[in-house]
Structures are given as structure tokens and as C-alpha cells.
Amino acid sequence: MKAVYNFVVQPVKSRYNNTKDIDGKELIVNTEIFNHQYVSREAIVKAIPTVGETDIKVGDTVIVHHNVFRRWHNQHGIEKNSRAYIDEDTYIVQPDQIFLHKPKAIFSYHNRKWQAMKGYCFVAPIKSKNKLSAEKEQPLMGIVKYTDGTVDEGDLIGFRPNSEYEFIVDGQKLYRLLSKFITIKYEYQGDEEEYNPGWAESS
Numbered sequence: 001m002k003a004v005y006n007f008v009v010q011p012v013k014s015r016y017n018n019t020k021d022i023d024g025k026e027l028i029v030n031t032e033i034f035n036h037q038y039v040s041r042e043a044i045v046k047a048i049p050t051v052g053e054t055d056i057k058v059g060d061t062v063i064v065h066h067n068v069f070r071r072w073h074n075q076h077g078i079e080k081n082s083r084a085y086i087d088e089d090t091y092i093v094q095p096d097q098i099f100l101h102k103p104k105a106i107f108s109y110h111n112r113k114w115q116a117m118k119g120y121c122f123v124a125p126i127k128s129k130n131k132l133s134a135e136k137e138q139p140l141m142g143i144v145k146y147t148d149g150t151v152d153e154g155d156l157i158g159f160r161p162n163s164e165y166e167f168i169v170d171g172q173k174l175y176r177l178l179s180k181f182i183t184i185k186y187e188y189q190g191d192e193e194e195y196n197p198g199w200a201e202s203s
Contacts, residue, residue, distance in 0.1 A: 003092055009043035009062060010089040011069055014192035020127055039066045043166065045101075046090065054095070055115075059104035063169060065097040065116075072141065083160045102148060114146050114169065121182065122146040122174045123157065127195040137195050141186070142175060151169065156192060158184040173200040 045060045057063065068084045068091055084091040100114045100122065115123060123142030128135050130195055142164075144155045151157055159182050164175035173196050 001086070001090065002050055004051050005049050005095075007045055007056070007062075007095065007098065007111045007168055008047035008086075009030075009064065009068075009091050009093050009113060011062065012042040012044055014040060022117050034147045039070045041066055041069075042088055042112075043068070043091070043093070049095070054093075054097070056101050057104065061099040061104070061108075061112075062092055062103040063167065065099075068093055068097060099167075107143065116146040116148045118148050119179055120148055121151060121177050121179050122169065123159070123164075123177060124174055124194045124196070126156075127193045129191070131177055136197075143192070143194060145169075151182060152186065156186040156188055157182050158186060169201050171200060172196050 041063050042060050043064050045058055045062055046054055048054055048056060048058060050110050069084055070083070071081055074080055079084050083093075084093055084097075086092060099117055099120050101117065102112050103113050105112050114122075122145050123146050125137040125142050128138045140161060141156065141158050144153050144157060147153055147155075157174075159177050161180035163177055165177075167174050167176050
């Protein structure tokens with residue numbers, strides 16, 4: 001199956017990441033189908049658009065918008081699939097619903113690395129330095145992990161309020177930003193430390 005302008009993908013494991021393995025037993029941590037935090041966002045590309053150019057290839061891994069795999073209830077309480085749904089292993093994804101991609105490993109020694117799509121960057125939050133605050137993260141600051149080239153990986157940057165969107169990528173909490181919402185590049189003071197909550201590591 002191919003689409004003219006869109007990608008065809010399938011979830012890496014399942015549509016939802018709502019289980020954890022505890023001592024060999026599966027524990028369901030959430031049963032709400034509408035909760036985007038437990039929707040899987042990792043997919044394998046089955047087909048690329050027949051029109052236009054892309055760096056993404058069949059077999060690559062991609063991070064997609066949470067609505068691609070999410071189920072929802074309509075006004076009558078009937079469970080529905082997203083518009084992307086074809087079947088449980090096939091979904092149609094628009095190019096602007098893909099935020100990161102990782103090339104398929106041809107050989108086991110290949111270093112597969114996430115690459116940000118044009119217009120986006122992903123940053124890791126840093127620990128708050130304010131000992132009087134209950135907040136664990138320094139607001140509106142982060143360390144660039146994946147970039148579209150607007151800034152460099154490892155840069156310490158600031159960004160606009162309410163411009164960040166939370167993702168879990170390889171067990172690390174990251175914020176997706178539109179690159180145009182990055183407002184400043186800071187100089188490191190030497191005491192900056194990435195913040196990653198324990199629940200993210202176990203995801």
C-alpha cells in the first residue's frame with residue numbers, strides 16, 4: 001500500500017504504551033484510551049509518498065503525533081479510531097505529523113541516531129537551581145538533543161512560554177519545540193544538569 005502525499009506506518013509494538021513489566025508480570029498502568037501520555041508515538045515506515053522528496057526511507061523508525069494511534073469516543077460514547085487508521089498495523093501519516101526519524105540499521109554495528117525534521121528541535125530539561133522552589137525543572141530552558149540545524153546539539157537554549165510539548169524518546173523526557181520559538185542561546189555556567197524523571201526511564 002502506498003499513498004500519494006503521505007507516509008504509511010505501523011506501530012513499533014502496539015498503539016499504547018500503558019503496561020510495565022514488574023518481576024516478569026505485566027502491569028497495566030492506565031486504561032484511558034484518550035490519555036495522550038500513554039499513546040505510542042514510535043512507528044516503522046512501511047511506505048513513503050509517491051510524490052515529493054524525503055530523507056525518510058522504508059524501514060526507518062519515526063516519532064509521530066500522538067493522535068495517529070489514539071482511539072477516542074464520539075458524542076454518543078462510541079469508540080472510534082483516528083483518521084489515520086487503516087487497520088491495526090497500517091496508518092496513514094501526514095508529513096507534518098512526523099517529528100523525528102531514525103534510519104534503518106543495515107548492519108548491527110551501525111550507529112542509528114534520531115534526526116529532527118525540518119522546523120523542529122528536541123531539548124532535554126535541566127534541573128532547577130532554585131532550592132526554594134518545588135519545581136524540579138528550570139523553566140523555559142533546555143539542552144538541545146536533536147536539531148534540524150537551526151541550533152547545534154548540546155546548545156543551552158531558551159524558548160517561548162507554552163511552546164514546548166512533552167515526548168519520551170528512548171526513556172528520556174524531551175520537549176519538542178518549533179525551532180522558530182527558540183529565543184536565546186546561553187553560555188554554560190558549569191553547573192547545568194539534565195533532568196529526567198524516573199517514570200520516563202521506565203517507559
